[in-house]
Amino acid sequence: MPTPATPVDPAFGSAFVVGEALIDIVVDGDSTVEHPGGSPLNVAYGLSRLGVSTTLRAEIGQDPRGRALEEHLAAGGVVLDPASRSADRTSTAVATIQPDRHAEYEFDLSWAPGPIVPPAGVALVHTGSIASVLRPGSDDVLRLFIASQESVLLSFDPNVRPGVTPARDEVLAAVDALAAVAHVVKMSDEDAAWLHPDLSLGAVVDRYLAAGAALVAITRGADGALVATSDDRLSLASLPVEVVDTIGAGDAFMSGLLFALLSRGLAGVVQSGALSRPDLEAVAATALASARVTVSRAGANPPTPSELARLAR
Template sequence: MDTVIVIGEALVDVVDRPEGRVEHPGGSPMNVAVGLARLGRSARLVCALGDDDRGASIRAHVGASDVEVDATAIDRTSTAVATIGEDGGASYEFDLDWRLDPVHVPAATPLVHVGSIGAVLEPGARAVLEALRVRPTDALVSVDPNVRPSITPDRDAVLATLEPLFAEADVVKLSDEDAAWLWPDRSVDQVLDGLLAYGTALAAVTLGGAGCAMASTRARITVPAPRVEVADTIGAGDSFMAGLLASVLARGSAPTALDADELGRLASLALACAAITVSRPGADPPTRAELPTGVVSDVD
């Protein structure tokens, strides 16, 4: 099986809970790579890690799901201190070093996924964009901005960095919070219209407990989320992204001009992955064996 390339930050989440502080590997791109691997896709994570205990914990964590690691050496592994609110939502404070060596994308790569802090924070963001521009012509591109205003507060600068990525992308997914920050005057439908205008084939906006909205050049749908008891929302969007990409790859072709039924199948798989993740603490994406029987065939 050809290997998906995921480019972006891997860090250690330091989570303050009522029972005390705990640490575990995190970072949106890392979570997507693990999520893809657990759903049966071969994945390689291109990131930056320190030669320290936290870096070792990240390598061990992704290695347990058979994710390959290609890491630029940095002085210390980055961290994100997450505080969990009463509603299970997480807020973050980051300590980041984002440098990246030039990225090699092999000829047989089916998809390159980029996003989050790594897509917009310099100096590494330049290497991310260059990797997309020199990728094999058959490789799909997906982008998840997962914006972090506490790190990159200049909206205009973030948009200026994201727009060339959107122009390269076949799939773009954002949360409703991302969309509201990037384009505060746009409705969800207007956000989807804007993403399709960049040339994106498949655009998705997650809506928290309300599910997601998804659009192609041919159809547009809104799908409700499965009802689950929420432990916390850490990694929910990343599991959605992994499920969406696994389903896109299982189709065996670019997600061009999808109809409403095809969009619905993609959305159902992605939402099922997110629902499993929010039902348990931390960013813990599901394995293929944990998927509901109604959607598992969409990753084969």
């Protein structure tokens, strides 16, 4: 069982995560194993495991895989929004582990949540990946962000999946619409290269800061991460780690980053665009430590509080 988390100070608020919850069917050579997955589910689980009171709005079926997802979320302390139990069947993603240990995905899913209503009193709303670009649900997500932009910290990770939404121009338009109202925008270097093939990573950062984001982070796998505000820009290296697989690594970075912002009481600071360099360094270090734990073991298995504290010191 996971180490019980010390709850984040309730005064710093709770989190509401919106997006896909699915079963990852991981094919690694002759082995096939099923894990709970989906980028938003992973972020919600990672936040809750670190002590942030977290609710997930997803779509799952009332089938064995859906029950497996519910059990996984309950074990991590995530509250499943009751409206999530609305799908005909639970979505799946076949993740095939390649010789260099990264995963390639094939998806079978749908996303049509309808109106999305966050719980009262949340301090953070996060979305990303397929839920942010796959219609009709992506339109519902955008409406939620527009309605919430003045009241809560908004976080967005495009986590693009060309195998599901291959039309780059349409994906970029959806990403830009959400990024225009989000306070935190995070993506991988692979996301950046696909969305903006003619731009350097630095230029991608500039683009999203200019669009209105207060904090932009680009992960670079084993090369660490680039994090920036309008006042500061840091290039941080990753510490060495033996990689088992990269499933959930970006999501663990995201949940670690958001946990650090909430636990330090920085949600309002980020919204106002006043994050200091020491705070930027601290939250980025926590995010990198969270990802490091996750790649060191199979599946999307984010850190416990004790693991994160040990690495983030």
